[in-house]
Amino acid sequence: MNKKIRWIIGALIIISIMLIIGNMTIRNKKLDSKIGEESWIAYFAPSDTGISYGDTNAHMIKIGKSGNIEVSNETAYAFPGIVNYKGDIIYQTTNGIDSLKPINKKTNILKDKNTVGYNMADVLDNKELFYFLLNESFKDDYYSSNIIIGNEENQTLHQIKGFVNGYGDDEDNIYLLTSDMKNKYLKQIHKISVYNQEKISINKNDIILDTIIDANNNMIIVDGYIYCFAVKAHYGVSMLKISSETLQLDSIKDLIKFDSEDNDDRYYPISANSIFYNKGKIYYPTLSGEVYSFDIKTNNFKKEFAISDYDFDSDANIISYYSSNDSELSFLYYENKENKYCLSTYSLDGNLKDKIYLDKLKIKGKEYPHSFIKLNK
Secondary structure (H helix, E strand, C coil): CCCHHHHHHHHHHHHHHHHHHHEEEEEECCCCCCCCCCEEEHHHHHEEEHHHHCCCCEEEEEECCCCCCEEEECCCCCCCCCCECCCEEEEECCEEEEEEECCCCCCCCCCCCCCCCEEEEEEECCEEEEEEEEEEEECEEEEEEEEEEEEECCCEEEEEEEEEEEEEEEECCCEEECCCCCCCCEEEEEEEEEEECCCCCEEEEECCCCCECCCCCCEEECCCEEEEEEEEEEEEEEEEEEEEECCCCCEEEEEEEEHHHHHHHHCCCCCCCCCCEECEHHHHHHHCCEEEEEECCCCEEEEEECCCCCCCCCCCCCCEEECCCEEEEEEEEEEECCCHHHHEEEEEECCEEEEECCCCCCCCCCCCEEEECCCCC
């Protein structure tokens, strides 16, 4: 091979590397907090079982609308909550709370605690506080959860008894639906009045049901009621309607019935925070790639649309995020036909607005999207 040919091949290799770097940047430091083009953040990590066995490699991934990918290395934390807060992205870690921008005061509030996330987090806009829910497992004779409430200056940890099945807020108060774990027919609805990150008060009420219910989703609080989709094991999906004042159960409406227990997974919500509210309807995106809606005035429940080119995966290799600023729903999922991840954005009437194939997103090993959010401009 003469020198000229070697030079040409070398130049082509360098150009190829530059093109790859231009589309995917891997770094050990945090992602760039500047938004620039329309962007999403996804958190990839092993399964919670894999993490518990010591597989702690995770990645925070920034996805640009043009398909550019930026990746930072993280220590895995199962199902972390992630929120937009004052022009920053705040998310859960093994130590507590972290962000893309430096937090003025960051403390290890989870020291000596073994927790995983619920993928439940949001912002109390009227209080200018964020909150994150954590699963701590059994504590003596009861099940223990925790809630972090705080801002960029300070965060405080509060204990909640019970396993959290559902969460939501009305911009001032936080509402939780918890399980007793010893009596699975017993649920408790909690109303947490937040005065500041350190001072809260909790009212709660028992709800006895005739079947075991797994909820694990975002509850919608509107017009004096709490609406909570609930999956009845081996039976179907129902809507719980609860008074936000008295915390009394108002009604249960059955929406979907399963043919057999094999169909259970298809009708679970994509993730704990995938459910959202828009103009009188509560939207319910499922692991099957179908999006349903419930009209709170008429109680009408219907299928709105389904994701095209998506094959149901029992490993739940899909995640979604609703942008209230744009009234559109984004899905990040693995498309088996193309053998790559893609990001699809739909209007709420089911029109596909955009679809990006993430050719440069190469995730090594068994990692899955745990959390997903669109950056607010």
